[in-house]
Amino acid sequence: MDKKFHNHIIICGLGATAAQIIEELESYLEKTVEKDTIIGEVRFRDYLVIEISSEAIEKMSAKRPNIDYLVGDATDDEVLEKACIRDAYGIFPVLSSEKDNLYITMAARQLNPRIRIVARTADVFNIGKKLFKGGANSVVSPNFIGGLRLISEIARPHATDFLDEMLLDKNTRLKIAEIVVPTNSALCGHSLKEACLPEKYGLLIIAMKKHGDSHYMYNPSYTVRIEHADTIVVLGYRDHIAEFRKQTVTV
Amino acid sequence: MNILIRKRITKALLLILLVFTIGTIGFHFLLDGLTFIDSLYLTVVTLATVGYGDFSPHTNMPSGGNPYIIKFFAIFIILFGMSALLYGIGVMTEYIVSGEILRERRRKRIQTLISALGGHYIICGGGETSVYMMQELEKTARPFVVIEKSEERIQELLEQFENLLYIRGDATHDEVIQQAGLEQSVGVIAALSDEKDNLFIVMSLNQKKKDSGSQFRIGAKVTHLEKMAPKLRSAGADYVISPEYISSRRMVSEMFRPSVTTFLDRMLKDDRAVMRFEEVTIAPGSALSEKTLKDIRIPEKTGLVIVAVRKGGAGAFIYNPGAEQKIEEGDVLVTMGAMHKINALRKLSQGK
Numbered sequence: 001m002d003k004k005f006h007n008h009i010i011i012c013g014l015g016a017t018a019a020q021i022i023e024e025l026e027s028y029l030e031k032t033v034e035k036d037t038i039i040g041e042v043r044f045r046d047y048l049v050i051e052i053s054s055e056a057i058e059k060m061s062a063k064r065p066n067i068d069y070l071v072g073d074a075t076d077d078e079v080l081e082k083a084c085i086r087d088a089y090g091i092f093p094v095l096s097s098e099k100d101n102l103y104i105t106m107a108a109r110q111l112n113p114r115i116r117i118v119a120r121t122a123d124v125f126n127i128g129k130k131l132f133k134g135g136a137n138s139v140v141s142p143n144f145i146g147g148l149r150l151i152s153e154i155a156r157p158h159a160t161d162f163l164d165e166m167l168l169d170k171n172t173r174l175k176i177a178e179i180v181v182p183t184n185s186a187l188c189g190h191s192l193k194e195a196c197l198p199e200k201y202g203l204l205i206i207a208m209k210k211h212g213d214s215h216y217m218y219n220p221s222y223t224v225r226i227e228h229a230d231t232i233v234v235l236g237y238r239d240h241i242a243e244f245r246k247q248t249v250t251v
Numbered sequence: 252m253n254i255l256i257r258k259r260i261t262k263a264l265l266l267i268l269l270v271f272t273i274g275t276i277g278f279h280f281l282l283d284g285l286t287f288i289d290s291l292y293l294t295v296v297t298l299a300t301v302g303y304g305d306f307s308p309h310t311n312m313p314s315g316g317n318p319y320i321i322k323f324f325a326i327f328i329i330l331f332g333m334s335a336l337l338y339g340i341g342v343m344t345e346y347i348v349s350g351e352i353l354r355e356r357r358r359k360r361i362q363t364l365i366s367a368l369g370g371h372y373i374i375c376g377g378g379e380t381s382v383y384m385m386q387e388l389e390k391t392a393r394p395f396v397v398i399e400k401s402e403e404r405i406q407e408l409l410e411q412f413e414n415l416l417y418i419r420g421d422a423t424h425d426e427v428i429q430q431a432g433l434e435q436s437v438g439v440i441a442a443l444s445d446e447k448d449n450l451f452i453v454m455s456l457n458q459k460k461k462d463s464g465s466q467f468r469i470g471a472k473v474t475h476l477e478k479m480a481p482k483l484r485s486a487g488a489d490y491v492i493s494p495e496y497i498s499s500r501r502m503v504s505e506m507f508r509p510s511v512t513t514f515l516d517r518m519l520k521d522d523r524a525v526m527r528f529e530e531v532t533i534a535p536g537s538a539l540s541e542k543t544l545k546d547i548r549i550p551e552k553t554g555l556v557i558v559a560v561r562k563g564g565a566g567a568f569i570y571n572p573g574a575e576q577k578i579e580e581g582d583v584l585v586t587m588g589a590m591h592k593i594n595a596l597r598k599l600s601q602g603k
Contacts, residue, residue, distance in 0.1 A: 009506070020499030044507070090506050118505045120498060122379060138505040145501055146472065146494025147383030148519070153490040154438040154470040155372065155393060158561055158583045159530040162568055163515070174570055176514055202571055204556055206587055207514070216518070218526045219554060219588045233514055235558060235587075236571070 003068065005084040009047035012074035012104050013095035014056045017120060017142075018049065021092055022064065044089055050074040075100050077107055090116035098127045102134055109135025166235075173238045176206070177245075183228045185248045193222035201244045203236035256346045263339035270298075270332040277328070281321050282306075283313035297325070298332040358419075362430070365416055368394055369435040373467075375422035375452055376443035377404050380472055380494055384440065385412060390525045391590050396431040398422040423448050425455060434465050441488075442472040446479050450486055457487025525590040532564060535580045536602035545574035549586075553596045559585040 009025065011018050025047055048068040051057050057069050072079035074095060085091070085108060093104035098121055105117055119136040121127040124144055131139045152160040166174045181187055187195055197203040208220040211229035226232070234241060274294030279285055285293065285306065293306045304310075308321045372388055374381050377399035388395045389412065396416045399405050409415055420427035422443060433439070439456055441449040449471050456469050468489045473479045476493040483491045518526050533540050539547050549555055559568040560576060561583040568585065569576065578584070584600070586593060 016495055017499050017502075020496055021503055024500060024503040092502060092506070094502075116506060118502045120502060138502075140498045140502050140505060142494035142498035143379045144383045145498055146492055147380045148387055149494075149497055150380075150440055150442070150470050150472060150490070150492045151372075151384050151387045153492065154440060154468050155388070155391070156528075156530050157468070157490075158532075158564065159528045159585050162530075162559055162561075162585045163528055165568070167515075178514060198571070204558060204571055206556075206558075207518070215521070215523060216514075218518070218524060219556065219592075 005046065005048060005068075006087045007045055007089045008084070008087075009044060010080075010083050010085060010088050010091040011047060011049045012091065012093045012101075014049055014051040014053075014060055015094060015096055017094040018092070019060065021094070022047075022049070022060075022067065026064065048083060050079060050083055075103050075107070077111070080104070080107060080111060085111050085115065088112060088115055090118065093117070093119050098123065102127065102130055105131055105136050106134040174236070175238050175241060176233065176235050177241045179232045179234060179241075179245055179248060181226055181228050181230045181232065182249055185226075185228060187226045187248055188228050190226055191222060192220060192224050192226065195226060197232075197234065197244065201236065201240045201247075203234040203240055203244055205232060206235050207233040209233075256342065256349070259342045260339075260346065263335065263342045266335040267332075267339055270328065270335050271295075274298075274328045274332065277324050281313075281316070281324060282308060282311040283316070284311055294328065294332075297329060298336065361416055361418075365396055365418075365430070365432050368396070368416075368432050370437050371395055371432065371435070373398065373428070373431045373433065373436050373439040375428070375439065375441050375449075376472075377401075377408050377417075378442060378444055381440075381442050382408070382411065384442070385415075391527060391529075392594055396436075398427060398431055423451050423455075428452070428456075433459065433467070434463055436465075436467045438468045438470065440470040440472070446474060449473070450479065450482055453483055453486045453488045460487070526588060527590060527593065528558070528585065528587045529590075529593045530583050530585050531593070531597045531600040533578060533580050533582045533584070533600050534602040537580065537600050539578055539599055540580045542578055543574065544572055544576045544578065547578060549584075549596065552599070553588075553592050555586045555588045555592050555596055557584050557586050561585070 011021060046068065048070055050070045050072060052071065052073050054071060057071065060067065070079065070083050072082070074080065074093070091104070091108050093101040093108070095101055095104070101119055101121070105119055108115055108117055117136045118138045118140065119131045120140045120142065121131060122141065122143055124139070124141045128139045128141065166176065192205060192208070197205055205220060207216040207218045208224060209216050209231040211227060216233065217224070234244070271291065271294055274297070275287060275290045278290040278293050279287055282290075289306060296303055296306075308318075308325055312318060312321065371394040374384055374395060374397045377397050381397065385395060385397065385408075394416070396418060397408065398418045398420060399408070400419070400421055402419060405417055405419055408417065418427060418430050420430070422428055422441070428439075441452040441456075443449050443452070453469055453471050456467075459465070460467065460469075469487060470490040470492065471483045471488040473483060473491050473493045474495065476496050480491045480493070544557065549557055557572060559570045560572045560578070561568050562579075563581045564583045584596075586596065
């Protein structure tokens with residue numbers, strides 16, 4: 001492969017998951033006119049697929065002719081080097097074998113400490129833990145999120161609608177935000193009740209994390225005192241959250 | 252195998268072996284002209300109550316032998332041997348039958364529990380995705396019944412879910428799904444590994460729903476989204492999910508927007524407390540109906556905050572509803588908090 005890649009995404013294996021990821025990425029790329037696509041906080045330009053079977057590549061090429069391929073075994077470090085893994089932004093190890101994906105995760109982390117690795121596994125408890133240990137930034141389990149989603153849709157359809165509207169709908173102004181209380185904030189030393197979030201800003205306090213704690217307190221009592229570096233999780237309109245954020249900085 | 256039964260089978264086999272040994276040795280030394288093989292043969296023929304008569308204490312009585320000793324020995328062998336054999340047969344029969352009886356008793360107990368259910372969920376197929384569904388249902392205190400074909404898989408599930416309510420059978424058979432309390436259920440999920448089976452289940456469920464006027468929602472798991480999802484939807488599925496599809500989307504989101512779902516994700520995975528965004532629907536005659544939020548005093552009664560109200564269960568959400576918001580029957584309240592508090596609110600929302 002002659003083309004040089006930079007800040008790209010590598011997809012290892014061209015199975016059903018990869019095909020779906022490609023559709024997602026393409027839908028972002030189609031929307032952009034500029035040279036670079038910006039998704040979320042990331043500037044990304046292109047992606048390439050490492051696949052060993054020319055049959056799978058041909059099948060995909062019939063549908064999407066302009067994908068960059070690297071024919072080879074993704075569990076081979078040399079192949080990863082050829083895919084410019086040292087300059088890559090991220091990698092999806094989505095081969096059919098869980099062991100191969102674990103191997104790629106470890107190899108990718110070794111070759112590029114900054115790379116973002118998003119892996120998948122059917123077995124969250126065993127393989128999932130190993131993937132994290134091997135250097136994955138995030139591990140997704142189709143069974144887990146699929147099962148949870150089915151129950152959410154069947155057992156609490158309205159709550160699910162509400163969350164979807166908030167998380168996915170680009171037009172919605174509702175948001176969940178985590179606000180870290182700055183040092184010297186006027187809020188410090190006051191109770192949640194005195195901070196009057198619902199009354200003054202229309203914000204609901206759904207959780208709070210005291211500085212140094214690793215766990216959230218959900219539905220915290222209104223008598224809890226706010227101190228600096230505490231995290232307050234609020235739900236509310238975007239502009240109200242911004243207003244409150246501004247307020248927290250005032251001395 | 253039950254350890255008690257195994258012990259008894261061993262005991263029976265030892266007793267039988269012992270009686271044959273004593274018989275063989277005894278006849279060999281007490282009678283005349285019998286080899287060990289002949290003696291064993293005589294023992295077997297005696298205990299089998301066959302008695303060919305080619306050898307017997309009478310024909311092979313040694314000259315000068317004491318006939319009483321030989322007769323008492325024969326009586327002992329017959330009585331002791333018969334008892335040992337009968338005992339052995341009994342133990343084996345018990346072993347074969349008891350598994351069946353236990354299974355039958357368990358099935359009856361579960362059937363009684365299921366028939367007492369109402370407002371429960373039915374999961375067709377006990378595969379890997381179903382395990383996570385069952386975990387979520389258990390965590391959020393929702394009763395459920397799983398239908399699974401393989402006894403082996405049921406045993407695996409029982410290891411994870413001690414009080415699992417299950418039906419062993421093929422969910423595509425009407426009477427099997429009926430046994431799961433279909434008419435009283437509130438949701439059924441078709442999650443078999445075979446896509447056509449799921450389609451078949453959804454179609455027959457939809458028919459039943461129309462016939463009986465039941466209100467359960469129908470969900471389906473799908474693998475080949477493009478091919479199967481439209482069919483499942485037109486067959487009557489309220490919701491179709493492809494774990495592959497949503498996990499791929501999720502992977503892309505995790506790649507580019509790691510911070511978006513963090514809080515909710517951590518909340519879902521928190522093992523110390525079960526916190527959820529949930530909903531309750533105001534039933535006719537509920538204590539909460541026809542009042543304003545100020546009058547209902549939900550935060551004081553349950554410790555929960557109402558995040559949003561959806562009037563009549565449709566249309567836009569009224570976010571952070573004010574104290575003057577009127578609540579009527581059919582309204583849906585969206586709330587967030589600990590499951591036991593939400594269940595307390597759900598009780599209030601039900602009719603009297």
